[in-house]
Amino acid sequence: GLMPATDITLAVSCLNTYVISGTAIGLSITRARTPLVLTEPGGGGQDVSINADGTFALANRIPVGRSYTVTVKSAPGNPDMTCTITGGSGIMPNSDINSVNASCQRARGKFAYMGRFPNAVVGASIAADGTLSTTESVTLDYLPQSIAVDPSARFLYLGPGFSQIGTGISSFRINPGTGQLAQIGSKTSTTSGINFIAVEPQGRFLFASNLYGGPGSFGSISVYAIDALTGQLSEVPGSPFDSSNNPYGIAFDATGRYVYTTGDRVRAFSINQTTGALTELAASPVANSAGAQRLFGTPDGRFIYVRGQTGITPYLKGFRIQPDGALQEFAISVDPADFDVQAAVDPKGRYIVFFRNGGGFPSQMKVSVYAISAADGTLSRAPSPDWIYGYPPYPIPAAFDPSGSWLFVMQAPGTLGQVWGTASFQVGGGTNPLALINGSAYDIGDGRVIAVR
Secondary structure (H helix, E strand, C coil), X not given: CCCCCCCCCCCCCCCCEEEEEEEEECCCCCCCCECEEEECHHHCCCEEEECCCEEEEEEEEEECCCEEECEEEECCECCCEEEEEECCEEECCCCCEEEEEEEEEECCCCEEEEEEECCEEEEEEECCCCCEEEEEEXXXXXXXXXXXXXXXXXXXXXXXXXXXXXXXXXXEEECCCCCCEEECCCCECCCCCEEEEEECCXXXXXXXXXXXXXXXXXXXXXXXXXXXXXXXXXECCCCCEECCXXXXXXXXXXXXXXXXXXXXXXXXXXXXXXXXXXXXXXXXXXXXXCCEEEEEECCCCCEEEEEEEECCEEEEEEEEECCCCCEEEECCCCCCXXXXXXXXXXXXXXXEEEEEECCCCCEEEEEEEEEECCCCCCEEECCCCEEEEECCCCCCCEEECCCCCEEEEEEECCCCCCCCEXXXXXXXXXXXXXXXXXXCCECCCEEEEEEEC
C-alpha cells in the first residue's frame, strides 16, 4: 500500500509446500506413442508428461491444507489408450504424497480387418455392442493368409501363404478416423514362402516365418525394418536368418529383445536393437520342445504356450521367459480334446482361448477358454461356449480387440445357411468369460485371417 506517517507492523503466515508423485502402469512401449499428460490445475497448472511405466512427480508444490486434484490432461495415442487416476484428490497433508496411480489400457477397437477368399481384405467398423459392419473391400492379387497391425495401430501388413512364393507383403496406412486403408508403395518381395507375420512390441521390425530359406532352404525368419513415418518395409542385412524346419509361430518378450519361433523345436533368438539382425541363443533349440508347431505369447511377455505333437499325440507346454531370453518350462494341464493348432490370447492376459476343428461338413468348432494365472502362468479351465456350429476346414482365425472387450472368431455360422462368417463374443469375467453377441455371424465370405485395430 501507500506508506502512512507511522510505522507498520506486518503479519507473515508461512505454510509448508509438498510434492505430489505417483506411479504409472500399462503404457504401451511402441516408439510412436504420444505421452500421457497429467495436470494439477490449482498448483499453477504445471503438467507432467509420462512416456513409460514407472514413477512420476508434478513440478508444482502444493501448500498444506489446500485441496488438490490430479487429472488426465491428454491420454496417450498411437495407440489410443484410456487412463484412470486413483488417489489423485484430497487435502494436502504436512508431507509429500506418493500414492497417486495412473492406470492405462488400450482403448476399445474401432476397426477389424479380415483377409478372405478369393483375394481381398475387408475392413469393418466395430459398433458399441461388438457387431461389425463393412466399410470397404480392397481387392488383392493373392489370397491373404497372414496379417499384422503394428503396435501404434497406424500400419497394416498382409502376407500370402507359403504356396504363393514371390507374391510379396502388402503394406497399408490406416486412417485413424475412418479405418480406410491406403496402400504404401509396392509390395515387398518375398522368396521364402511365408507362414506367419508379426510386428515386435516397439513397432521397429516385422518378422516373417518362412517355409524355405536359410542354409539348405529348410526354413528361415525374414526381418524387415519398418519406417516410423511411412510404414514402408525394407529387409535388414543378413535376412532371412536360418531357423530350420518350416517355422510357423512367432512370439516376443515384452520389450522386443528376443523372438521365439517353432519348427522342429522352439528356437530362441536375440534381436539386435539397432539393425534387427538375429542371433540364436545358446539355450536354443529349447529342451523338451520336439514336435513344436505353434506358440502363443502373453501380452506382458512373461509366458509362452507351445502346441506341438509327438507322433499322433498332441501336447501343450508352458514356458517362462527368463531375463536372458532363455525359456524355463513349467507344468500346465489342458485337456487335449480342447485345443488344436489355433488360439487367441486376451490382451489383458486373463485368458487363452483355443479353437478346435470338429471335422466333416457341416461341422462344429470347439471354443475352449482357459484362465491364465498372473502369478505363474498356469492354466485353469474356465466356463466356455464349447461346441458351436460352423465350418472350420483349416485353422480357425480369431482375434481380440486391443482392449480385451471383444473376441472375433471367423469360420462361424453365417446367415441364410452360409457357414462362413465372423462371430462376435463379449469378453467378461468370472463365470462368463465369453458371451456370443451375433448368433447369425457377420458374413464376409470365406475368411482366412483377422486383425483388430
